[in-house]
Every structure is written in structure tokens, then in C-alpha cells.
Amino acid sequence: MTTEKNTYCYSCYGLNIRSYFRLPELPEKKFENPDVVIALGQVKDKYTAEHVPEGLHFDAIDCFVFKMNSGTLYQVSGGRFITVQFPDHSRVGFPDIRLYMLSPVFNALLHQRGILLLHAGVLCRNARSIAIAGESGIGKSTIGAELCLGRGYSFVSDDVCAIDDIDGSRIRVLPSVPRLKMLPDTMLRLGLDSRECESIDESKGKFSVPVKDRLATGDVYLEAVFVLSVNDHHHIEVTSLKGVEKVEALLKNLIWIEYLRWMGNQEALFARCNAICSDIEIYRLSFDKRIHSPRLLADEIEKSWNLA
Missing domain, CATH: 3.40.50.300 (P-loop containing nucleotide triphosphate hydrolases)
Known part of the structure; x- marks a missing residue:
């Protein structure tokens, strides 16, 4: 389901998730206050440089950054926020976003929330x-x-x-x-x-x-x-x-x-x-x-x- 702000509302792992991206694999749910917010935005500058290698970077205990081979960046912070930044002239496909979001990115979020x-x-x-x-x-x-x-x-x-x-x-x-x-x-x-x-x-x-x-x-x-x-x-x-x-x-x-x-x-x-x-x-x-x-x-x- 979408909200008046053109975001989508879902439930997964017992969490209310408000997402800028459509995630059709997840059950839809109505709620007012999200536990998790997925947004399009800017990650920490030091990870945007071309020389930064692909993979997972532990910026801090409560902040992880994933850099994919496409150049797309996912920042997971505080067990509550997921920020996605696309490279210039991005050709990242929608299925690729979901593949990473629903597996390693969600895993990072759950770890930050103390879930084993x-x-x-x-x-x-x-x-x-x-x-x-x-x-x-x-x-x-x-x-x-x-x-x-x-x-x-x-x-x-x-x-x-x-x-x-x-x-x-x-x-x-x-x-x-x-x-x-x-x-x-x-x-x-x-x-x-x-x-x-x-x-x-x-x-x-x-x-x-x-x-x-x-x-x-x-x-x-x-x-x-x-x-x-x-x-x-x-x-x-x-x-x-x-x-x-x-x-x-x-x-x-x-x-x-x-x-x-x-x-x-x-x-x-x-x-x-x-x-x-x-x-x-x-x-x-x-x-x-x-x-x-x-x-x-x-x-x-x-x-x-x-x-x-």
C-alpha cells in the first residue's frame, strides 16, 4: 500500500517498514509510526569515492555501508534508517535493489537491533x-x-x-x-x-x-x-x-x-x-x-x- 507521500508501508520481521521503494515480496500493513524508514538520499561522503572498494564497511557499531559493484550505496544506521544512494547515470535495476535490500541490508538492520x-x-x-x-x-x-x-x-x-x-x-x-x-x-x-x-x-x-x-x-x-x-x-x-x-x-x-x-x-x-x-x-x-x-x-x- 502507498501513503499520501508516495511511500509504501510493509511488515517484516515484526517491524513496521515505510519505504521509498516498492517491495512487493513483503506483506502490506497500515500503521502510523514506522519502526524502519527506507529512503533515497545521501550516504557518508567518504564512501562515495571511486577508490572505495565494493563490499561491506563497518563505519561504526550502529552504521554500516554497503557498496555494490553497480556503485549503488546502502547505509544502515541505528537499526532504524536505510538510505540508498545511486551513482550518477545509474542503470541499477529494480530487482537488484530488492535483492540487496531484502537480504544483506535487512540483515545489517536486524543486527543493529540486537536480533540474533x-x-x-x-x-x-x-x-x-x-x-x-x-x-x-x-x-x-x-x-x-x-x-x-x-x-x-x-x-x-x-x-x-x-x-x-x-x-x-x-x-x-x-x-x-x-x-x-x-x-x-x-x-x-x-x-x-x-x-x-x-x-x-x-x-x-x-x-x-x-x-x-x-x-x-x-x-x-x-x-x-x-x-x-x-x-x-x-x-x-x-x-x-x-x-x-x-x-x-x-x-x-x-x-x-x-x-x-x-x-x-x-x-x-x-x-x-x-x-x-x-x-x-x-x-x-x-x-x-x-x-x-x-x-x-x-x-x-x-x-x-x-x-x-
């Missing part, structure tokens, strides 16, 4: 939610698609599990951008036509599959994390992790762990992860990618956590 980010998808059934964690390309989205589109699970997140706070003994997770990023072969297996979906990452060949109608409603509390790993044993292994091993598995799958360490409060980070681990189960799900299909892995997850 796990590289994991989250699905929910009967008020019970699980996270599927692991490195890029291991199959998180594919298994998530099997559970969400193939088995009717509610969607919470595709690859960013945003842990907002610890409410007693329950770990709350915020709903993310309601889309699945899928490869054409996975889409075909689930009866989806990639020609009807938008390409969002040409380098990986992935498409954006909207799942607004499957977005979980109400508070979502995390019960278990399945950390994916690859083996060559020709069989699936599920191992329940205990003690320090649980904490290490969680730390290993945090998004931007380098930034969290750069902030210098590693003891507090370890204590927070330890508190989370004391109230959820963490499993290592090891499999052979050559022979184990997403359907088999989803079966194993359901069996291990009694979700079937």
Missing part, C-alpha cells in the same frame, strides 16, 4: 516450529519447500532465522520475507513453473516463489534446530547434540559471526547462545547428497521430532 540471526529456514506445524540450518547450497530451501509446499507447513523464514528475544523458556522467531528461493528442478518436482516466477539470483539460478498465503500467524517459538551436513556413508544419520557441542553448532551457523566478534563482546554472545541451547534441541542431520532426496530428509526430520 541464524543461517536457517524455519517451518511451523500445529504451533511447533523447527529450523533447518547449514551452509549455503546444502539444501535448506529445498527441504523447506518440501515441508511448506509439499506437506502444508506454515512458513516463517527461508534462510534467515531471526531470534528476537528469550521469553522465559521459549525462543521467539520473527517471520521473514515470505518467499522461497528455489531451483528449477525443485520447482518442477513440486508442480511449479519457473516461467511464472521471478529470477532473483542468476549466478545460482534461483527463483522467488511467493508464500504470503502460507505465512505463519501469531508468535512463533522455536523448539528444535536441524543442522545439515554431508557424508558419504550412503545412509542418513541423525545425532542429538549435547552441551558445548550444541553451542558450537549454533555459533557456527550464525550470520555475520565476524561482525559479532568485531563488536568485542564474545562472552555475552556465548552466554546468549548457551541460554538458547538450554531450551531447544539441536540435531545434526548428516546425509549423502547424491542419493538422499529432500523428501527422504523431510521424512527423517518429521520422524525425529514427531511432526508427521
Whole structure:
């Protein structure tokens, strides 16, 4: 929806977002006071020079600047403001803006707000939610698609599990951008036509599959994390992790762990992860990618956590 000032109003990660840019992936929402403002403007001068390299720059704990290969700059400050500056004679496409905005830029914003980010998808059934964690390309989205589109699970997140706070003994997770990023072969297996979906990452060949109608409603509390790993044993292994091993598995799958360490409060980070681990189960799900299909892995997850 648009406002009288020609901005758009959305909801994501539990935040009211007012944006200069249209972000059609996000659910629209009416509100008066935004938590986050996305605007077109001027970033700090020192980052506009041509000699400044591409990538992420930590200007301060509460100010990050992204410089893209197109020359577009994104400044994230105070956990509340996102400023976008285009280079002169810019030919930046609208899909490119959304690709960066909805992933690394939002991740930076959430970090500034003290939200812990796990590289994991989250699905929910009967008020019970699980996270599927692991490195890029291991199959998180594919298994998530099997559970969400193939088995009717509610969607919470595709690859960013945003842990907002610890409410007693329950770990709350915020709903993310309601889309699945899928490869054409996975889409075909689930009866989806990639020609009807938008390409969002040409380098990986992935498409954006909207799942607004499957977005979980109400508070979502995390019960278990399945950390994916690859083996060559020709069989699936599920191992329940205990003690320090649980904490290490969680730390290993945090998004931007380098930034969290750069902030210098590693003891507090370890204590927070330890508190989370004391109230959820963490499993290592090891499999052979050559022979184990997403359907088999989803079966194993359901069996291990009694979700079937």
C-alpha cells in the first residue's frame, strides 16, 4: 500500500517498514509510526569515492555501508534508517535493489537491533516450529519447500532465522520475507513453473516463489534446530547434540559471526547462545547428497521430532 507521500508501508520481521521503494515480496500493513524508514538520499561522503572498494564497511557499531559493484550505496544506521544512494547515470535495476535490500541490508538492520540471526529456514506445524540450518547450497530451501509446499507447513523464514528475544523458556522467531528461493528442478518436482516466477539470483539460478498465503500467524517459538551436513556413508544419520557441542553448532551457523566478534563482546554472545541451547534441541542431520532426496530428509526430520 502507498501513503499520501508516495511511500509504501510493509511488515517484516515484526517491524513496521515505510519505504521509498516498492517491495512487493513483503506483506502490506497500515500503521502510523514506522519502526524502519527506507529512503533515497545521501550516504557518508567518504564512501562515495571511486577508490572505495565494493563490499561491506563497518563505519561504526550502529552504521554500516554497503557498496555494490553497480556503485549503488546502502547505509544502515541505528537499526532504524536505510538510505540508498545511486551513482550518477545509474542503470541499477529494480530487482537488484530488492535483492540487496531484502537480504544483506535487512540483515545489517536486524543486527543493529540486537536480533540474533541464524543461517536457517524455519517451518511451523500445529504451533511447533523447527529450523533447518547449514551452509549455503546444502539444501535448506529445498527441504523447506518440501515441508511448506509439499506437506502444508506454515512458513516463517527461508534462510534467515531471526531470534528476537528469550521469553522465559521459549525462543521467539520473527517471520521473514515470505518467499522461497528455489531451483528449477525443485520447482518442477513440486508442480511449479519457473516461467511464472521471478529470477532473483542468476549466478545460482534461483527463483522467488511467493508464500504470503502460507505465512505463519501469531508468535512463533522455536523448539528444535536441524543442522545439515554431508557424508558419504550412503545412509542418513541423525545425532542429538549435547552441551558445548550444541553451542558450537549454533555459533557456527550464525550470520555475520565476524561482525559479532568485531563488536568485542564474545562472552555475552556465548552466554546468549548457551541460554538458547538450554531450551531447544539441536540435531545434526548428516546425509549423502547424491542419493538422499529432500523428501527422504523431510521424512527423517518429521520422524525425529514427531511432526508427521
